[in-house]
Amino acid sequence: MKSQKLILTLSWIIVITTLLTLIVVFNKFGVITGRATDTGEANLTINTSASISFVDNSVNWGSGSVDETPSFAILDTNGTTAAGTAVINGSWNNETTGLMLRNDGNVNVSVDLVSSKDAAAFIGGTNPAFKWAISNNETGSCAAGIANTGYTDVNTTAPGTRICDDLQYADSNDELIIDLYVRVPEDALGTKGAVITATGTALA
């Protein structure tokens, strides 16, 4: 009779365990019984889209020459040079706005910047310079990790320089400014061009 009681106890335990399992499964898969219901489902998927674009995609100083003295000219889109102009010691057009980069996707991105040419390849001559400086065009556009905020030599090695770890996508704060600084020596001549490529990578 003792073993019979043990079997009975075990049977109760089995019943309770299976009942609890059933309840858990009902809850997990949303199966509801005991009332008559019907449900419909509306499904949609919103895909994330990483997209950045240069809203202002060109800096063109036009044609010009270095003044008689000194031996070089400075072209600076920041326009905050000592002389209060974007071109010093030269006759090029004043370009007072740098490149403007916007996150026009629906996900925050990190941004890398690379140039097709360094100063020597771009300008040539004796002691040229080609630099960029990054800033927010709207407060908080780059929420984290903004880099090269002061003029820094451009990077020509892929994937480039990580200029922002977290560029926001909301319209109110999704733009960066890339100012450019060029030092033109008097012995540089010809038509010069460089391409700057920005790469945005979606953040998880």
Next chain:
Amino acid sequence: MDSEKLIVALLLIAIVFSVITLAITMTTKVVVNPKLPFSETTNTASVVLDIVKNPAKETP
């Protein structure tokens, strides 16, 4: 009801519960959404200027 019949009844109930649980888990589709693919975008801008000789500098 003697205990033997009660044991049989309880085991039958347990079997029924197990079968129902099995049926639910076998017929319910579990969809696992794959992680979104790595997303990358690029855009380019140009920087140009033309450098001409200053005639004043040609004067010896």
